Amino acid sequence: MTVPLAEVRALPVAVFAVLLAITLGITYWAAKRTSDTDAFWAAGRGIKAPQNGLALAGDYMSAAAFLGVSGLIFLYGFDGYITGIAALVSFIPVLLLLAERLRNAGKYTMADMLAFRLNARPARSAAALGTLCVVAFYLVAQMIAAGALIEALAGLSFGFAVLLTGTAMLAYVIFGGMIATTWVQIVKAVFLLGSVTVLAVWVLGKSGFNPSEVFAKATKASGEGAKYLEPGLFLTQPADVISTGLAFALGTAGLPHILMRFFTVPDARAARSSAAWAVLFIGIFYVLVIFVGLGARALLGPNGDSLVGEGGNLAAPYLAQTLGGGEGTAGGDIFFAIISAAAFATILAVVAGLVIAASGAVAHDVWTNVVKRGRSDQAQEMRVGRIAAVGVGVLAMALALLAGKEFNVQFLVGLAFSVAASANFPALLLAVTWRRFNTAGAITGVLVGLVSSVALIVMSPSVWPGPDGDGSPFPLSNPAIVTIPLGFLGCVVGTLLGRSDDKTFEELKVRSETGIGAEQSAAAH
Amino acid sequence: MAETPDWDALGERDEFRELVRLRRRFVIPAMIVFAVWFGGFLLLAAYARDFMGKTPIGDISWAYIIALSLIPMTWAIAFGYVRYADRNLTPLAEDLALDEPRER
Numbered sequence: 001m002t003v004p005l006a007e008v009r010a011l012p013v014a015v016f017a018v019l020l021a022i023t024l025g026i027t028y029w030a031a032k033r034t035s036d037t038d039a040f041w042a043a044g045r046g047i048k049a050p051q052n053g054l055a056l057a058g059d060y061m062s063a064a065a066f067l068g069v070s071g072l073i074f075l076y077g078f079d080g081y082i083t084g085i086a087a088l089v090s091f092i093p094v095l096l097l098l099a100e101r102l103r104n105a106g107k108y109t110m111a112d113m114l115a116f117r118l119n120a121r122p123a124r125s126a127a128a129l130g131t132l133c134v135v136a137f138y139l140v141a142q143m144i145a146a147g148a149l150i151e152a153l154a155g156l157s158f159g160f161a162v163l164l165t166g167t168a169m170l171a172y173v174i175f176g177g178m179i180a181t182t183w184v185q186i187v188k189a190v191f192l193l194g195s196v197t198v199l200a201v202w203v204l205g206k207s208g209f210n211p212s213e214v215f216a217k218a219t220k221a222s223g224e225g226a227k228y229l230e231p232g233l234f235l236t237q238p239a240d241v242i243s244t245g246l247a248f249a250l251g252t253a254g255l256p257h258i259l260m261r262f263f264t265v266p267d268a269r270a271a272r273s274s275a276a277w278a279v280l281f282i283g284i285f286y287v288l289v290i291f292v293g294l295g296a297r298a299l300l301g302p303n304g305d306s307l308v309g310e311g312g313n314l315a316a317p318y319l320a321q322t323l324g325g326g327e328g329t330a331g332g333d334i335f336f337a338i339i340s341a342a343a344f345a346t347i348l349a350v351v352a353g354l355v356i357a358a359s360g361a362v363a364h365d366v367w368t369n370v371v372k373r374g375r376s377d378q379a380q381e382m383r384v385g386r387i388a389a390v391g392v393g394v395l396a397m398a399l400a401l402l403a404g405k406e407f408n409v410q411f412l413v414g415l416a417f418s419v420a421a422s423a424n425f426p427a428l429l430l431a432v433t434w435r436r437f438n439t440a441g442a443i444t445g446v447l448v449g450l451v452s453s454v455a456l457i458v459m460s461p462s463v464w465p466g467p468d469g470d471g472s473p474f475p476l477s478n479p480a481i482v483t484i485p486l487g488f489l490g491c492v493v494g495t496l497l498g499r500s501d502d503k504t505f506e507e508l509k510v511r512s513e514t515g516i517g518a519e520q521s522a523a524a525h
Numbered sequence: 526m527a528e529t530p531d532w533d534a535l536g537e538r539d540e541f542r543e544l545v546r547l548r549r550r551f552v553i554p555a556m557i558v559f560a561v562w563f564g565g566f567l568l569l570a571a572y573a574r575d576f577m578g579k580t581p582i583g584d585i586s587w588a589y590i591i592a593l594s595l596i597p598m599t600w601a602i603a604f605g606y607v608r609y610a611d612r613n614l615t616p617l618a619e620d621l622a623l624d625e626p627r628e629r
Contacts, residue, residue, distance in 0.1 A: 078570075078577070078586070078588045078589065078592075081589070081592055082567075082570060082592075085566075085592045085595055085596075086563075086567075088595065088596065088599055089559065089563050089595055089598075089599055091599060091603065092555070092556070092559045092599060092602055092603070093556070093559075095602075095603055095606060096551075096552045096555055096556060096602075096606060097552070097556075100610075210583075211583075211585065212582065212583025212584045212585055213583075213584075215580075215583070215584040215585050215586075215589075216583070216584035219584060226578050226580075227578070229578050229580065229584070229585075229586035229588060229589070230574045230575070230577045230578025230586060230588055231570040231571070231574050231577055231588055232574045238571035238572050239571070241567060241570050241571040242567050242568070242571050245563075245566075245567040245570075246567075249563060268618075269610075269611065269615055272606070272607055272610055273607050273611075275603065276603040276604050276606070276607045279599050279600060279603040280600060280603075280604075283596040283597075283599060283600055286596060287593065287596060290589065290593075504532075506532045506533050506536045507532035509536060509545075510530075510532050510535045510536050510541065511532075513541070513544055513545060513548070513618065514535075514541070514544070514618040514621045514622055515618055515622060516530055516535070516621065516622045517530065
């Protein structure tokens, strides 16, 4: 559907253009510093801990976290908040179990850690498969959401919005690599945190800075009474609450674009402290986002439900418009444009991170270490990485355009998190903790986690054909409660049946604990 | 390029065993606190809806209070671990690394 030109909103488009100019400027600056593979995939390992903390927080504060969580709180009250808080606590296993070990023992990708102690080519292939599936599902979901959002916010057509987002994302990655991706993410994180703070403080100010008052007004406006403050309006089945909570708490720990960030800092100590910085920023964000969602419910009035659209994604921008003075007022239009731009920046930064993770999996894992058995030079690996980025990016754009804006992306997001939690997380965790773990275990675990996630999502009510998924064979909207144990079980059964190839557990253990032999940062060369 | 470190010998050293022991001393209890607190929250959200809807502080329900309590818990574990590791783990790891020939 093409939107007539008259519906294009000048102000949001102008702010988007300024954002694009800033981020492309960053990319130009980063391109001059992207001379080798360490720079391309790991930003030369020169990102400081607080900077990486902001970038990590930026990867977490996706459009789903900002627009999605505030929108779901607007629509369903407390249930909207569960995925957000689960994603926050997921940083505990990331920090305590994976961050330092990845930095110490890996080079560019999470597959590096598996390849260390297992039969390298099959283990790497399995990890690359897990990475690429998560990225593919998540990226297509983000592109569709981006197109729909930009159409609604700026009046640009869905197709044009997808192409614009995809082109910008490819420009950051191809020319500026991880350095550009990181700094775009940092700029966006600061912009988004600032915007959410203004929104939340303004909402609180309207209620005399009494948080309880915001809850009271939102509950009254919701028409749901006390139900609005308790779980059950969105995730109606108890088992779905637990399944969704687990998918986000463990799945976020298996998202390749998040794990990749730990390679961009100088050493394990910086990896550790960057995770703590990230937790600080994300925690603040998730306090504020409650007041964005409840504030929208309290202040948008009876028209709110039709304004915010399905899924409630537009609650935050319309809240901004209302706070600024309403539609047609200068304040309302400007604030609407600024919050829209924050959402736009969020999408751009997150999709760039996904594409660079995919390019690492294709070039570093599949090409250099599986196809060429490690006999590839830096220039070639980088060339393959750029080609892979273009391939993945163009494929994602094509799929988004084919699927169209009516496509239900929620199941793609559920799939990404379920695969991350059930295929990637068990293999990674067991590789660093279980002496007997072997190649057969890793491959079985990844495949079982992947296949069971896809199968159960297809059988779930939101995807199964028929009105409201009636008669769907699997009752839950998120399968993680079944597939995470299956992923671990696959790892264990495969290990027990397979041949032991444990020659290097000791090496991985010593390396990951001490950092001896870890990749040096460019500054230390 | 210097010789490859003897990983098995390193893994046998007392300093290394101490490093592993000290890391576990923090990580295992912290993971238990995380699992119980977050798991308890999920179970309450799933099976104790009436309780979660009660509003002990003004109009703020237990659901939000318990969910929000996870934020300072996460902060405490994260910054507690960073402080603990900087003091107790990094010096040990650096000592071990100093004795080894640099690989590159």
